[in-house]
Amino acid sequence: MTDISIIITAHREGILAGATIRSALDAIAHAEAEGATTQCIVVLDRTDALTRSVVASGVSGRAEVIETDHGDPGLSRNSGIKAATGRFATFLDGDDLWSENWLLAAWGAACDRPEAVWHSHCNIVFGQQRNIWWHVDSEGPFYDPDYLGWANYWDAMSFAATEIYRTLPFRANDLTAGFGHEDWHWNVQTIELGIAHKPVPETLHFKRRRARSQMSLVSKHDAVIWPD
Amino acid sequence: MGRVAGERELRIRMIEKFVQRSFLDRKLAKAPEFLGLGRDRLGEYFDAEFYKLEYPDVASGRIDPLLHYMKFGWRENRAPFSGFDVDGYVATQMNGDRQTCPLAHYIRFGPAKPAPVPCDAKAQDERHNGYLRWYQSQDENWAQEMLNLLDALGMDAGRLSDLPLGRHLQAMFSPQHYRRQQGLGPEVSDNECFLRYIAFDLPEGVEPGPFFHEPTYRRKAVEHGLPPIRDESAFLHWMRHGQPLDISPSPLFSTESYLRANKDLEEFRWSKITHFLLHGIDEKRQFLPEAVIEHGIGVDTPNSTRRFIDAHGHDRSAHDELAAMRRFLGSQRMRDLVGKANDCDPDVTTNLDLPAYLPPWHERAYADFKHTLGLLPGGAYRSVVLIPFCKVGGADYVAGILARTLSEIDGPVLVVQTDQADWARPDWFDDVARVDLSGAMAALDQDGRTRTLYEFLRRLRPAHVFNVNSQLTFQTIQRFGRQLSTFAQLHAYYFCADRTPSGDEAGHPVSNFAPVFEHLTTAITDSVELAETLGARFMLPPDLARRLRPIYTPARTEPSAVPVVEAQVRGAENRKRPVLIWAGRFDRQKRFDLLLDVARSLQEVDFLCWGKAVLDPAPDLSDLPGNVTLHDPFTSYGDLPLEEVDGFLYTSDWDGIPTVLIELGAMGMPIVASTAGGVPELIDETTGWPVPVGSTAEDYATAVKDMLAAPRDRIARAVALRHRVTERHSGQSYASALSEILQEAS
Numbered sequence: 001m002t003d004i005s006i007i008i009t010a011h012r013e014g015i016l017a018g019a020t021i022r023s024a025l026d027a028i029a030h031a032e033a034e035g036a037t038t039q040c041i042v043v044l045d046r047t048d049a050l051t052r053s054v055v056a057s058g059v060s061g062r063a064e065v066i067e068t069d070h071g072d073p074g075l076s077r078n079s080g081i082k083a084a085t086g087r088f089a090t091f092l093d094g095d096d097l098w099s100e101n102w103l104l105a106a107w108g109a110a111c112d113r114p115e116a117v118w119h120s121h122c123n124i125v126f127g128q129q130r131n132i133w134w135h136v137d138s139e140g141p142f143y144d145p146d147y148l149g150w151a152n153y154w155d156a157m158s159f160a161a162t163e164i165y166r167t168l169p170f171r172a173n174d175l176t177a178g179f180g181h182e183d184w185h186w187n188v189q190t191i192e193l194g195i196a197h198k199p200v201p202e203t204l205h206f207k208r209r210r211a212r213s214q215m216s217l218v219s220k221h222d223a224v225i226w227p228d
Numbered sequence: 229m230g231r232v233a234g235e236r237e238l239r240i241r242m243i244e245k246f247v248q249r250s251f252l253d254r255k256l257a258k259a260p261e262f263l264g265l266g267r268d269r270l271g272e273y274f275d276a277e278f279y280k281l282e283y284p285d286v287a288s289g290r291i292d293p294l295l296h297y298m299k300f301g302w303r304e305n306r307a308p309f310s311g312f313d314v315d316g317y318v319a320t321q322m323n324g325d326r327q328t329c330p331l332a333h334y335i336r337f338g339p340a341k342p343a344p345v346p347c348d349a350k351a352q353d354e355r356h357n358g359y360l361r362w363y364q365s366q367d368e369n370w371a372q373e374m375l376n377l378l379d380a381l382g383m384d385a386g387r388l389s390d391l392p393l394g395r396h397l398q399a400m401f402s403p404q405h406y407r408r409q410q411g412l413g414p415e416v417s418d419n420e421c422f423l424r425y426i427a428f429d430l431p432e433g434v435e436p437g438p439f440f441h442e443p444t445y446r447r448k449a450v451e452h453g454l455p456p457i458r459d460e461s462a463f464l465h466w467m468r469h470g471q472p473l474d475i476s477p478s479p480l481f482s483t484e485s486y487l488r489a490n491k492d493l494e495e496f497r498w499s500k501i502t503h504f505l506l507h508g509i510d511e512k513r514q515f516l517p518e519a520v521i522e523h524g525i526g527v528d529t530p531n532s533t534r535r536f537i538d539a540h541g542h543d544r545s546a547h548d549e550l551a552a553m554r555r556f557l558g559s560q561r562m563r564d565l566v567g568k569a570n571d572c573d574p575d576v577t578t579n580l581d582l583p584a585y586l587p588p589w590h591e592r593a594y595a596d597f598k599h600t601l602g603l604l605p606g607g608a609y610r611s612v613v614l615i616p617f618c619k620v621g622g623a624d625y626v627a628g629i630l631a632r633t634l635s636e637i638d639g640p641v642l643v644v645q646t647d648q649a650d651w652a653r654p655d656w657f658d659d660v661a662r663v664d665l666s667g668a669m670a671a672l673d674q675d676g677r678t679r680t681l682y683e684f685l686r687r688l689r690p691a692h693v694f695n696v697n698s699q700l701t702f703q704t705i706q707r708f709g710r711q712l713s714t715f716a717q718l719h720a721y722y723f724c725a726d727r728t729p730s731g732d733e734a735g736h737p738v739s740n741f742a743p744v745f746e747h748l749t750t751a752i753t754d755s756v757e758l759a760e761t762l763g764a765r766f767m768l769p770p771d772l773a774r775r776l777r778p779i780y781t782p783a784r785t786e787p788s789a790v791p792v793v794e795a796q797v798r799g800a801e802n803r804k805r806p807v808l809i810w811a812g813r814f815d816r817q818k819r820f821d822l823l824l825d826v827a828r829s830l831q832e833v834d835f836l837c838w839g840k841a842v843l844d845p846a847p848d849l850s851d852l853p854g855n856v857t858l859h860d861p862f863t864s865y866g867d868l869p870l871e872e873v874d875g876f877l878y879t880s881d882w883d884g885i886p887t888v889l890i891e892l893g894a895m896g897m898p899i900v901a902s903t904a905g906g907v908p909e910l911i912d913e914t915t916g917w918p919v920p921v922g923s924t925a926e927d928y929a930t931a932v933k934d935m936l937a938a939p940r941d942r943i944a945r946a947v948a949l950r951h952r953v954t955e956r957h958s959g960q961s962y963a964s965a966l967s968e969i970l971q972e973a974s
Contacts, residue, residue: 019573026568097572099565121556122584124566126576132584134519134553141539141546147588150597150683178710202556206569206576222707227686227715 001087004031004107005039005162007080008063009073010094014050016208021058023097023206031103038103041083043068045076051094074170074182077156081165088114090159098157099204106159109200116196118159120205129209135199138191145191152184154197157205164195171226180223188225236428239381243423261302262332263362267294273335275309282307302329324492327507336362360498367394374426387431391467399505401425402437402538433461438478438541439505445470445477474499479547480537481515489514509533518553519586524595525671532595557584593676600668600680601687605661610639611692612685614701616647617666618656622887623723626754626781627696628656630721633963634694635660638970642688646681646700674703682708685716692970695720702740709747717749717973724758724884724905727817737762745775749973753778754884755906779965780909780956781887783894785865787954791896793946795871797939805855806936807834807873808900811862811888812880814841819879819902825925826877827853830932836873838862865891875935875942878911879928880904881921893953898942900931915949 008024010017021042028038040063042055047067055065068079077091088110092098099120106118119135136142136153147153156170168189173180187197262270274294280287283306286296297308305314308331317330321338337358371393378385403418406425416424425436435442442462449457454469466477476482483500487493490513496503504515509531512523523532540546556562562580569576588594611634615627627643635641635658643662645651646669651662665684669677681704685693693716695701705718712718722741725733741762745751753759759776762768768776800806812818820839827835831853838859841847849858862868876892878901885906889899899916901907902923911918917931935942955961 016573023569023572026572097569097576100568101565122553124569124576124580124582130577130582132557132580132582134584134586136587137549140549141543142549142586142589144588144598146598146601147594149687150594151587151591153587177714178708201552202559202561204562204565204569206573208575224682224686224708224711227689227711 002039002085003036003087004103004159005041005080005084005086005089006092006103007077007084007089008040008042008055008092008094009076009080010042010044010047010051010055011073011076012046012048012051013094014048015054016095017051018054018058020092020094020096021055024092025058025062026100027098027103030100031107034104036104036107037086039084039086040064041066041080043076043080045069045073045079046071070172072172072182073156074186075172077165078169081162081169084162084165086162088159089162089165091157093157093207095208095210096157097206097208099206102159102200102203102205105203106200109198110159110161113196113198114161115164116160116198117154117164117190118198118200119154120157120203121199121201123155123205123207125207125209127209128211133207135197137199138197148188148191152181152187154183154187155205155207156183156186157207158197159200164190168193173223175221175223178221178223179226180221181225185225239383239427240424242381243420243427261327261329262298263328263336265332265335267298269335270294270298270308270329270331273309273331278310279306279308282310297331298329302331319492319495324490324496324503325507326511363498370395370398377423378427381427383427384431388426391464392471393467394502396471396499396502396505397430397436397467398422399509400436400439402439402534404538405437433464435463435477437538439481439537440466440477441479441541441547442477444479444547445475448475448477471499471501474501476501478537478541479550480541485517486513486515488517516550518550518557518584520583520590522590522592522595524592524599526596526599526668527670528667529596529599532589536589553584553586593672593679596668596672596676597680597683600665600684603663603665603668604684604687605642605663607640607661609642609661609688609690610634611641611694612644612688612690613641613660613694613696614644614646614698615696616698616700617645617650618654619650619652622781622884623697623721624653625656625784625887626721626723628653628658629782629959629962630694630696630966631660632658633959633966634692637963637967638692642690644684644698646698669700678704678707682712685712690716692717692719692973697721697723697736699740702736702744705744705747706740709744713747713749718744718747719750719752719969719973720744720748721752721754722758722762723754724882727882729816742766745772748775750775750777750969752969754781756909757906758884777965777969779962779969781885781890782959782962783890783953783957784887785891785894787894787950788896791943791946791950792870793896793898793943796874796898797943799872800874800939803872803874805832805834807836808875808877808932809836809838809868809870809873810877810879811838811868812878813843814839814847815844817843817880817882819881820847822879822925822928823877824853824856826879826928826932827856829925829929831855833932833936835877836869838868865895870895870897874898875900875932877928877932878902878907880907883907885910890953890957893949894957896946896950898935898946899949900928900935910952911949915945915952917945 006024006028008020028040032038040059042059042063042065044052044055044065045068064083066079066083068076070076081089088107090106102120109118122135123133125131125133170182170186173182271294274297276293279293279297286293297306307314314330318324318326322328322330322333374393375385375389401422403421406421407416440463445462445466446457449465449470452473452475457465470477474483481504486500486504493503508515514520521532521536566576566578566580570578613627613631615624618624631641631643641660643657643660645664645666647666649664649666669680672680677700681700693712705712709718722737725737726735728734737758753776756778759778763773763776810823814820823835833855835856837856839861875898878889878899880902881904883904889901889907889910892899893910899911901911901916901918902921903918904921908918917935919928919931
């Protein structure tokens, strides 16, 4: 069985997807050098020609490319999970980057605690905002359950047993009804099921903040997470 | 043992008495911000004309400029006279101390001329030293006051007299921590906790709160080569040896990190720990290199730094996690990883001097929300009734009726105040649970308020949400109505619209009906007329019009056994002249001017009037007709001579169904009334003498004459009115109508 399925979800990121794929390939190479076996899947959801072209050039046959028409980030990830054959899976958004050590370190942590969901130690946010965002350990002293009802602790670029993502797929955003933030909702649901969310020490994700992202679209609609 | 326990109890009672006499508050007060200078002394240097010109908001207000400066201005960095550079002065002359009024400092320690000017280093040094001497003397005074207090309690203060006591001890003290430790409840005030600590615990060497972490200090004491701690308490050892050397006893605080985050303190010559404790915490200065701590802006939201220290000061796992973050943050490992990402995309900066967020401590709005959650009473609620406040208005009364009735017919109810803290009539709400969010909401912007209220309701998850005139709730339904209506039935009460001076309708039925109606299960009105008006205005089809539900407000008083009209008619021959009552606000709506014109037309009738202007300027009362007598507003219907008059006159231009007519109707009062709003549902040709809105004073006079001329008819119509009120405006009919709504909603 493959150890890790890497699922890159892209939409219309254009040439930014190239940097993302390069970052993923670096992390894959780093993990494979230490014995991990990997599967790379790129999900292109309602993509455009430029993004398609950049992805095709970037992965050059090293990834399975799936095209979908969901128009939804959560459903795109679910499509990636459907194609995943790895024991573990992890997501990378089409304009973000991983630190080179992410896959290897997360794989090690997940092998020790396969029932948990793993996140980077922190995100370095770049682009239109610049800051460092620590990922809090849900079993640690800084976790406040009330905060998870108010805002999101962890983004969707997590690493966990594929079975967890299969059992609990992401919910499609419903902006008309005022509900969204599928990653936050997924975190709430997993926590309610007793699944821990933990940071992998000394790993980084680089999150790009830009206008017209999916998240800004959700916020513009005053969307909140589903009450259940 | 028993004797020792008895003595402790005795002293605790003495401490309670100290606190009750407010003696302790004065003793524990912080150093005076004005350095002992009074208003007159400050006034010698303060330039009121400059202040008003410089700050138009002060000029436009009614507050005295010097009073404004003393209460607010100096804290807001405002200049007391032209050319005074507040920031520069505080930084260069006051070591960044923002707890002391710069003008007071300037008068006491600054150059004796009207503007601070650059001066030579020696003079500056002298002023510095003068200030620090004064500052230290404050500590000495404070310590002496504490020892005196212990002495007054009959305790041996000698054990503490050789300790370098100072105000930092009070700043380190955590009442929450102490209550937890001692098993005390919130009824023991912060000051009493502190005095108990000073009296009983400090002499035993107990630390004042989680800012002191014994393992950290023990390690640092060894590292700094301090005398061995041996049998002495670690905290007392720190006071004697560690504190004078500015050794932090907390893993959460280091002088280096504090200075890195607060570059303006680099020239501060005194203890950085003391600065942090006495000033930095209240000034909300940053102190952790690995996490930004933000503070809520709500009036009562606790200081986040204190909460953070309270939560994590003694928490080993928190220390470990913070240490791991700190190590990684400054590591070559991180720089390498970022460098490689920078190779992929140079927009990933290699400059890692970025704000670091450790949720939830980075978020102001959450600090306020967390505080709001703490106000929430325990338990589950079937319904939440949201009100802006409780003054003495009709809508407040209806909210009370609604809450009590819901509580009786459908289970627990929570009343939530959203806009103002007024709570004038708790009796209207009986034992219904209540929470006042107005203070917590006051400082938030509209986004913050609506988000907080939405999350608050999401957490409560009531089956029904009833809004009775809360503007914030209308705004929240506008923004989050889609989401709220997925887990709760939303209902809003509407009362008659108000009118602008130009005659346009205004108020909730105008501005807050259309924007929220789609989310409402029911829009409740207090009259059929209002429901029909709204339905017709928006051409609502029958299925939507059904959501408009008039419910008649119940009378507060039980209908009298014998209608007052009978006594009135019996006693009429004893009155020299007919007498009518008029009662209401002297505002445009109520048409007191019309009453005066009616009185001028009916010189043979006396008019007893109760009321005052509330919303509009008071009318000119200098030329009242001789047959009009004024009284202040009545507080109960018992104040009115109901049986010694001949009827009631009502002249409003717009209204719902006013409670005064409902109450007087229940008593059997003959009434001449305008046909404003929902009044005709109560007063028609069979229950009174209606006069169309817009009629002249003569028309009203004619109706009054008709009423006075027919005693039998007066009795018949007043009795019919009483019957109508009994039938439609009873608690039982109100409960039935509400039950119907709840059943349909479910």
